[in-house]
Amino acid sequence: MNEPVPSAPPRTAAMPATEAELAAMIRECDARVALTGGATRHIPQTGPEAPPRLSTARLTGVTRYEPGALTLVARAGTPLAEIEALLASHNQRLPFEPMDHRVILHRTGTPTLGGMIALNHCGPRRVQAGAARDLLLGLRFVDGTGRIVKSGGRVMKNVTGYDLARLHCGARGTLGVISEVALKVLPAPEAVMTFTQPQSDPVAATHTMSRALGAPFEISGAAWDGAQVLLRIEGFAASVRYRGAQLQSLIPDLHPLPHGHDPWPDLRDVRALSPLGPDIWRICARASHGARAAGRLQAAGVQVMLDWGGALVWAAAPPGTDLRAHLHGLDGHATRLRGTAGDLPECAPQSAPVTALSARLRQNFDPKGLFQKGSL
């Protein structure tokens, strides 16, 4: 199961080159389509039953980048790597540190901007900078009727009309096909330092992370990998030195990692759990509840890691294990990211009123039922 699953060749998919073409194609559709961006998550179905594929692979290109205004606008199919390289050339970055899901999902493919928004990607910097949703300024999309809609814009503060843009963050393409995205970007820091403290207990680790995050030192990463707590500080070099020293006097047994050693990409991508499992779960919880969940799971023989100061639990479990059974009484929810065993739903069930509202929203934006869950 560690062999990467290759993406289906893109030529099998309908690939509109413009938003107008995309809208025209959707207007023609009358049954389910399989929506795909860079095919990092999509498992291509084959055979006569497979729905036709609709790809954003040709909706590419950065349409506007204003470093002095900290804004970037690009079409949804633009590869993330292209955007990150462009930003890096101006010493800027996507502050929310989007995770590369190919590692944990054992996939190939090319992560795209649209997929990143549709799944509300983020990383360890969530504790400081937020997720994709927090840096999203606006987007354009084509809904299930073929209607082109814009929401938000490309400015930092905008309360004009409802926020349909953020509604697409995490909607997995079920409300429409995102065609263009506007994001706020931020300067890359001058210096980074990571500190570690040996710790094998998730509750004690979360306590340490809470102390760090509760101090005015702007921690930009607080994770626990099963053996140690890791804390990250970023900023101007002099600031990082000062805050690092303050942090060390606040928290005992805290040591800086040697310069040049950056554990955060692997923590972000949960690389350590990738060979394990085989089921991989992602649990979002109130920080102290995440710690308790991790403790319970650890006791049940499940491999766990923590991020976001305890508010994100990663778990590698035996096939078909229902991790939700361990979360009773805790404020949070679990998503199964990898593994297909059993009848367990991928996303946590929600309350009846929320489920009803979600269904009504989907019915309004996708009355033909073109974009179903799990298609992205």
Added chain:
Amino acid sequence: MDMPAPRTQVLQRRPDIIAALRAVLPEDAVITHETGLRAYECDALTAYRCAPMVVVLPRTTEEVSAVLQICHAQNVPVVPRGAGTSLAGGALPTADAVVIGVARMTQILEVDFDDRLMRVQTGRTNLSVSGAIADQGWFYAPDPSSQLACAIAGNIAMNSGGAHCLKYGVTVNNLLGVRMVLMDGTVLDLGGGHMDAPDLDMLALVCGAEGQLGIVTEATLRILPKPEGARPVLIGFGSSAVAGACVSDIIKAGILPVAIEFMDRPCIRACEAFAHAGYPDCEALLIIEVEGCDMEIDHQLALIRRIAATHAPEEIRESRSAEESARIWLGRKSAFGAMGQINDYMCLDGTIPVDELPRVLERIAALSDSYGLRVANVFHAGDGNMHPLILFDANTPGDLEKCEALGADILRLCVEVGGCLTGEHGVGVEKRDLMGVQFTPDDLEAQMQVKDAFDPKWLLNAAKVFPLAASAGRRG
């Protein structure tokens, strides 16, 4: 500005509706007297007034739900109200409406520093939320200018920002969860102490929906440890365009101040005459505030000074003490009061891309000349949220109309250069009829379909946000 005519079939049933409300609420929670109702006839957009049919002031989520069930069953329009500080008419009633005010829902339900959150009833004021945790060294980041009076409920409805949102974001970035009541009385929770929704991010949708999707009664807020310190620098320039270029260079240099505030000469002079803050008499000035320990502040201010020096500043004044900091902020914080003392004014709230600043200021000046009305500019320059103040004389016939026309032209200009009609005040009734400038009919239809899902009868604050002609078929 038009409002829909009151529904006669509702007005006729007023006694029955009041009786039904009294049956589910304590005696003191239902206001029906004319004098009592008059206090609710407008919000901070005082140009438009209309007393509601009834006002209720519930204390619990259950009471809000009971009221909404009655209104839903009897097809009575409802207008939610926080503290009534909306500058856009977001809480303006109609004569057939029940106003549901959350002013008595002020409890703090939970504070948890380990989990960095607090849970409050939404009638609590913004400043008193921060005030409740200040002694322990924490704060709630969004800080709208009205924070002394405005309620968290209104902050959520308008997705409020403030001077410090350049660094900390606006309400939607600091809101973890809500308990809300739908128009039919259904109580539901969105979010909570955790981040990320399991499915659709309806929390973000509710935030900024101007009270049209439901009434938020409880909120879980992200709280932050206070920075060790903060200090502003004041920089005067010979032209607005140069000040704008300086802002852009500071941002490009990788410095992220907590606030970058801009004032132009008309505003500087008015503030100086009012507050005597000792501002230089220059064409434009910036107030830039940075945070951290003393060493970090010194370092960032040195970088800012170095960048400013390349733009031929007329004056750079760095604060050396708490008193000097207060003096630098004094003029800016009294700007609206200062303008109000010398003139009637209308405050706009459009946002523009930061790099368009010099061009937009030039065109506002040209518009100001062509209308013969003075415009003073004061705004959050770091995020492009402008607050042009149009000065007029309410006693001169035709001046208000001329002022409104100039305001509309300035907002059209904001949209034309890639910005938006409102950055933090909301649409309400004030900018409702300009929505077609920024959005296509399809864009607006998509937004209205969201309201269809939450409030199919269109009873909740329904005459706001969307042009009346666009929402007419839905409002019944």
